[in-house]
Amino acid sequence: MKIQESGENYLETILLLEMRNGTVRAVDIANELGYSKPSVTRAMGVLKKAGLVDQELYGTIQLTEAGRKRANEIYDRHVLIKEFLMTVLSLDARTAETDACRIEHIVSQTTIDRIRALLQEKR
CATH class of the missing domain: 1.10.60 (Diphtheria Toxin Repressor; domain 2)
Structure with missing residues (x-):
């Protein structure tokens, strides 16, 4: 699945937040990028469907092996x-x-x- 620029920005942000904080939540991404939490939630759904992130219900977001790569x-x-x-x-x-x-x-x-x-x- 081809990822658009915004999806790439999300992946890079998750990686950087993970390096900085250890764990990543949707609110952390929203704060970092200046996006609304619902926008981040929608984007995480797309990335999850693409197999690039895993997210516990209302929990932390992790990059999959493919997402990390x-x-x-x-x-x-x-x-x-x-x-x-x-x-x-x-x-x-x-x-x-x-x-x-x-x-x-x-x-x-x-x-x-x-x-x-x-x-x-x-x-």
């Missing part, structure tokens, strides 16, 4: 793009963060591979 891929792309924007284009951290968050969803794997290679040359 996808969330890590998204997060890695984000970090790589942000580093590229800061290192190669000399953007400030705030601008690089904002732009990386949008670019990570649309850039091809070929571009990611070339960015990775270029950054390795610069290191």
